[in-house]
Amino acid sequence: MSRxxxxxxxxxxxxxxxxxxxxxxxxxxxxVLGSGKKAWKFSRRLDAKTxxxxxxxxxxxxxxxxxxxxxxxxxxxxxxxxxxxxxARRETERLAEMEHQNAIEVAARQADExxxxxxxxxxxxxxxxxYMIAVRANDHKTKRKQDRAGLAPRTIVEKExxxxxxxxxxxxxxxxxxxxxxxxxxxLEGMKDHAPVQANRTxxxxxxxxKWTQSLRARVHRFGLTHNPAARLSEVWNVExxxxxxxPREEIKLFLKALAPEEPVHRRALLLLxxxxxxxxxxxxxxxxxxxxxxxxxxxxxxxxxQEHPIQLGPWGQALFRTNGKWVVPSCKKDAPxxxxxxxxxxxxxxxxxxxxxxxVVHWTLHDLRRTFRSHVDDFVTFKVAExxxxxxxxxxxxRYNQNRxxxxxxxxxxxxxxRLSEMAREAGVADILGVPPIxxxxxxxxxxxxxxx
Numbered sequence: 421m422s423r424x425x426x427x428x429x430x431x432x433x434x435x436x437x438x439x440x441x442x443x444x445x446x447x448x449x450x451x452v453l454g455s456g457k458k459a460w461k462f463s464r465r466l467d468a469k470t471x472x473x474x475x476x477x478x479x480x481x482x483x484x485x486x487x488x489x490x491x492x493x494x495x496x497x498x499x500x501x502x503x504x505x506x507x508a509r510r511e512t513e514r515l516a517e518m519e520h521q522n523a524i525e526v527a528a529r530q531a532d533e534x535x536x537x538x539x540x541x542x543x544x545x546x547x548x549x550x551y552m553i554a555v556r557a558n559d560h561k562t563k564r565k566q567d568r569a570g571l572a573p574r575t576i577v578e579k580e581x582x583x584x585x586x587x588x589x590x591x592x593x594x595x596x597x598x599x600x601x602x603x604x605x606x607x608l609e610g611m612k613d614h615a616p617v618q619a620n621r622t623x624x625x626x627x628x629x630x631k632w633t634q635s636l637r638a639r640v641h642r643f644g645l646t647h648n649p650a651a652r653l654s655e656v657w658n659v660e661x662x663x664x665x666x667x668p669r670e671e672i673k674l675f676l677k678a679l680a681p682e683e684p685v686h687r688r689a690l691l692l693l694x695x696x697x698x699x700x701x702x703x704x705x706x707x708x709x710x711x712x713x714x715x716x717x718x719x720x721x722x723x724x725x726x727q728e729h730p731i732q733l734g735p736w737g738q739a740l741f742r743t744n745g746k747w748v749v750p751s752c753k754k755d756a757p758x759x760x761x762x763x764x765x766x767x768x769x770x771x772x773x774x775x776x777x778x779x780x781v782v783h784w785t786l787h788d789l790r791r792t793f794r795s796h797v798d799d800f801v802t803f804k805v806a807e808x809x810x811x812x813x814x815x816x817x818x819x820r821y822n823q824n825r826x827x828x829x830x831x832x833x834x835x836x837x838x839x840r841l842s843e844m845a846r847e848a849g850v851a852d853i854l855g856v857p858p859i860x861x862x863x864x865x866x867x868x869x870x871x872x873x874x
Contacts, residue, residue, distance in 0.1 A: 427484050432458060447472075448491035450479060460487045466498055472505060528553050542643055544599060545592040548583055550641055551629055555579060560632050572724065574701055579625060586611065586622045596633065601649045608656055616658035623653045665788040666795045671773075672841070673848040674781075678772035680850040685758065686765050687854060688740050689749045693786060695737045695838060697793030697810050699724060700786045705757050706748045711741045718811070729811040732831035734838020735857045736845075762786060793837070801833040809833055 427442050432450065435458060439451035447464030460476035476482055476490050497504045531550050554560040558570035571579075591603055604626055611619035630650035633643045667675055672694075679687055692703055702718055710716055716737075718729040733741060741748065751758040766786060773781040790810070797806050807814060808826045845851040 427488075429484070432479055432484070442488065442491065445488055445491040446495060448487060450487070460490075462491055462494055464495070464498055466501075466503055470503065472498060472503060474505065524553075524556075542596045542641075543592065544594055544596050545588065547596045547633055547641075547643060548587075548592075548629065550638070551632055552576075552580060554632065554637065559637060560628070572722065572726070574705075582618075582622055582625055586618065587626070596643055597645055599649050601652065604649055604653060605656065608653070612658050617660055620658055620660065623650075623656055626650045627653045663785075663788065663791070665782065665784050666792040667784075667788070669796075669844065672792065673844050674773050674777055675769070676845050676848045676850050676854060677776055678769045680853045681772070682765070682769065685749055685752075689758075689762075690765075690769070690786070690789065691854065692737065692740050692748070693789045694793060695733070695740070695841060696731050696834070697790050697797070698729075698731075699790065700762065704749050704759060704762075708741075708743050708745060708748050711748070714738045716741060723811055725811050725813050727811065727813070730827065730830075732834055734835045734842075736838050736842050736855070737834070739855050739857050796840070797833055797837050800836050801829065805829045805833055 427440060427444075427450065431440060435450070435452060437452050439449045439461070442448040442450075447462045449461050449463070450458050451461050453459055458479040460479065460482055462474045462476065463471060465471050472494070474494065476487055479487075482490075494504045497507055531546070531553065551560060555571060555576055586607060590607055591599060594603075604623075607626075608619045608623050611622065627650045630645075630648050632638050633641075634645055634648050675694075679690055682690075689704060692698075693700065696703065696716070698718065702722060702724070705722065706716070706718070710718065714733055716731045716733060718731070720726050720728045723729050731737075746755065747757045749758050750756075766784070770781050770784060794806060794810055797809060801809070804814070805826050809830050842851065842856045845854050845856045
């Protein structure tokens with residue numbers, strides 16, 4: 421029990437057990453631990469549900485005056501209605517962000533100094549590091565464009581991965597000024613047979629990178645290039661097969677049957693991709709906080725189009741989105757979304773579709789679910805509404821002058837697709853296991869009539 425003693429050096433030296441509370445500062449006390457050390461403690465109620473508890477080290481390392489100053493600061497925040505722990509957390513985050521920004525600035529200054537000191541010996545690796553600093557700052561584009569949006573975080577990661585995978589080994593250590601067109605053509609030629617699409621992506625990225633090294637924006641780095649070795653890479657292009665795979669109505673029912681035995685989190689992901697028509701990463705990386713009151717709002721920072729995308733979900737979509745977890749599609753191994761293993765999951769569902777139907781099923785990918793969504797909503801919405809439902813941009817002039825986002829028509833379209841897909845699940849006999857809400861008086865069945873939502 422607390423003893424009615426004041427906090428003085430004499431009383432603290434005499435303290436052998438228990439604790440002494442400070443009569444001058446509510447919540448402050450010093451307590452003798454099992455080890456014999458004397459620890460400063462703070463405990464005070466913030467509100468009816470919250471008690472703030474904290475420690476401040478041991479005496480005499482932490483003096484009486486220091487402990488009282490600490491407690492006074494805590495009490496001041498509590499009396500203003502703030503949780504000192506939350507205040508400290510925010511301050512820590514602010515300092516960490518400042519340190520992060522300082523580190524970026526220091527890295528940029530250091531990279532710039534290195535470039536100046538070795539202008540004639542600037543390697544491709546060093547130049548690419550400077551280029552990526554410009555990319556993160558959204559200062560790498562050479563064309564003037566108002567309100568230009570920065571790249572999505574995953575796009576920046578993909579740029580770095582593409583460089584490490586395809587460019588770093590063959591030319592990364594070489595002087596930038598020594599690179600010629602044939603060096604870049606050799607890289608693309610070596611990729612075209614086994615990875616033609618990656619070869620196209622790499623060629624386009626090399627064109628952007630070398631164009632930036634010769635731009636006015638990069639002039640401060642003094643790269644010393646007298647020519648652009650990537651200037652003609654746009655002429656090197658491998659034919660890419662355009663995907664047209666989609667599920668007609670009967671194949672959707674086959675897909676739903678094959679999906680039923682999957683783990684609930686996998687079912688939820690594939691069903692929501694089909695219900696919303698969003699891209700895989702936009703859904704898989706979604707925190708559950710983006711969903712509220714039947715509405716999922718994809719923020720512009722995570723959208724490929726860099727524009728916010730509100731989706732008014734129907735009954736089935738709302739049921740699938742509800743979760744007590746942090747992520748809509750959580751990983752079972754870590755506190756993060758499940759970003760890996762989707763090829764294996766789709767192949768498993770595809771194989772099961774073939775087993776159920778009795779004949780091989782044409783290969784499909786998760787992005788084909790987006791194409792399936794678009795192909796079916798075309799039956800009951802106009803072209804512009806369907807494009808808005810996919811969060812496609814409508815062209816520069818259209819985006820500039822037409823600010824009507826068709827919110828009500830989009831909501832009606834998503835609701836109609838929810839009903840139609842629910843009906844397919846019922847016809848396939850898997851509505852219960854897939855979590856389709858039962859038909860009630862509040863959610864009455866709707867006839868699947870043909871109409872156009874303007």
